[in-house]
Amino acid sequence: MSAAKFSPAQPPTAAPASVCVRAPGKINVSLRVGPLRPDGYHSVASVYLAVSLFEEVRATVTEGPGITVTVDSDGALQVPVKDIPLGPDNLAVRAAQALAAFAENPTGVHLHITKRVPVAGGMGGGSADAAAALVACDALWNTHLSREELAGIAAGLGADVPFSLLGGTAVGLGVGDRLTPAISKTPLHWVLVASDFGLSTPGVYGALDSLREEGQLQAEEPEEVDPAILAAMRSGNAQDLASVMSNDLQAAALHLAPGLADVLSAGERLGALAGMVSGSGPTVAFLAQNAPAAAELAAALRAAGHRALAVEGPVSGARLASAVAG
Numbered sequence: 603m604s605a606a607k608f609s610p611a612q613p614p615t616a617a618p619a620s621v622c623v624r625a626p627g628k629i630n631v632s633l634r635v636g637p638l639r640p641d642g643y644h645s646v647a648s649v650y651l652a653v654s655l656f657e658e659v660r661a662t663v664t665e666g667p668g669i670t671v672t673v674d675s676d677g678a679l680q681v682p683v684k685d686i687p688l689g690p691d692n693l694a695v696r697a698a699q700a701l702a703a704f705a706e707n708p709t710g711v712h713l714h715i716t717k718r719v720p721v722a723g724g725m726g727g728g729s730a731d732a733a734a735a736l737v738a739c740d741a742l743w744n745t746h747l748s749r750e751e752l753a754g755i756a757a758g759l760g761a762d763v764p765f766s767l768l769g770g771t772a773v774g775l776g777v778g779d780r781l782t783p784a785i786s787k788t789p790l791h792w793v794l795v796a797s798d799f800g801l802s803t804p805g806v807y808g809a810l811d812s813l814r815e816e817g818q819l820q821a822e823e824p825e826e827v828d829p830a831i832l833a834a835m836r837s838g839n840a841q842d843l844a845s846v847m848s849n850d851l852q853a854a855a856l857h858l859a860p861g862l863a864d865v866l867s868a869g870e871r872l873g874a875l876a877g878m879v880s881g882s883g884p885t886v887a888f889l890a891q892n893a894p895a896a897a898e899l900a901a902a903l904r905a906a907g908h909r910a911l912a913v914e915g916p917v918s919g920a921r922l923a924s925a926v927a928g
Contacts, residue, residue, distance in 0.1 A: 618925040620662040623738040625730035625766050625920035626652040627719035629792065630881045631843070632831045634824035635850040638811050643777050647824035649784065649831055652769040653792060653915035655679075657719055657730040658923070659694060661738035664710035669698045677718040678911040679796040686721060693728045693759060694735035700755050701736055705743035713738075722800025724855075724881030726762040733766035733920040741922060769919025771835055773827055788838025789914045790889065791896040793874065795865055796909045797884040801855060806882040810854035819853055844876035844889050855883035862886060865908065872902040 629651045636645035655677075664670070671692050675681040690696065694713050702708040713735055719727030736752050739745075747755075749767065756763035761778035771786035813819045834843035856862050862879060865886045869877045873895065874888035890896035896912040903910035 617742055617744045618927055620660060620926040621738045621741045621922060622658060622660045622924045623734040623741075623920055624656040624658050624923045625734040625737075626769055626915075626917050627655045627657070627725035627727055627730055628652050628762070628765060628881075629725065629887045629915065630849060631835065631847050632827050633849045633851060633881065634827070635807070635810060635821075636823040637814065637821040644807060645776065645824055646774060646778050647827045648774040648778060649827050649835065650765045650772045650774055650781075651786070651790070651835075651915040652765070652771070652917050652919060653794075653913040654917050655718055655725070655794065655911065655913050657727055657734055658716040659731060659734035659738050660714045660716075661698075661735065661742055662712045662714070663742060664712050667710045669695050669711050669713065671695050671713040671715065673715045673717060675717040679718065679720060679794070679909050681717045681720055681796070683717055683721065686717070692731075693763075694731040697732040697735040697755070697759055697763070698739045700759065701739045701743070701745065701747075704747060704751075704755075705739075705745045708739075708743050711739060711742060720796045720800070720885045722802065723796060723885040724801070724803075724879065724883045725794075725885050726766060726881070729760055729762035730766045730920070732756065732759050732763045736767070737920045737922060741925065765919070767919045770916045773832070775826075784832055784835060786835040786838070786916050789893075789916075790835075790838060790840060790843065791891070791893050791912065791914050793869065793888040793890060793896050793900045793903065794880070794911050794913060795869065795886045795888070795903060796911075797859070797862070797865075799859070799884065801858060801883045803882040806851055806854045806858065809857050810851060813854060813857060840875055840889055840891050847876060847878060847889070849878045849881070851882050852879040855879045859884050868906060868908070869899065869903060872906070873899050
């Protein structure tokens, strides 16, 4: 009998000194919101779509301990960053701190965030930063956590963070954290219009509760998403999707920021199949027939004085873009 041959043991992978991770913003193609619960939350039934507008987090090992953060922005939407916290209240910092508990030897780390998703814009930009920080620090510290384990940490940071890790298309139930991937392979084309201001997500939910208490809006407990929306997403038929997409928070966002109605009217006048406020707003998302139509609509909206950008989805969740060896 011949001797068995064994491959030599592989040495441990050296941790990089710096990594860059990209994570996408998202659109709520459908968002149904239930009444205020005794615990202060709202049940939702939503269809999330990750789109090709990416936050970028570069994580670099530092000689000293602790987690520091800096922020800048680039891209067509000219995202202002002056009000973003640079301390422990920053969600990316909180994500790194949460992951450090699972690392055998966490180093100090500096997080540099390049923002492209509108701040307080209803697209989960802060959640994307947190998801990117989790993936980046997992690589820096060689924690070797699975995506499921990272998602468990993400769920403790905020309802949208697990989806930023997952990407693609997903149905969200509960408070949005119970995710089920949905089939959506054909790209859908959108135009995003950013505002010069942000809207507080709790403030928009509070406005929705007030409007419902006044009898202006009805509240029903959402148990599932509209099957017609999932069918349209599966087929990639933009016309079908345009007729069924909806957002229960839109009325509240328009109540707080009435000027958004003019943005919606402008996009539909210039050729969008449909438009809606994205999540809690104030970013507005317009659905276009195809990529050329989205590019034409974005150009027309920019000519009218709006900050507009054509994107597509679905795209992948938080992913390593580059690494520099230590």
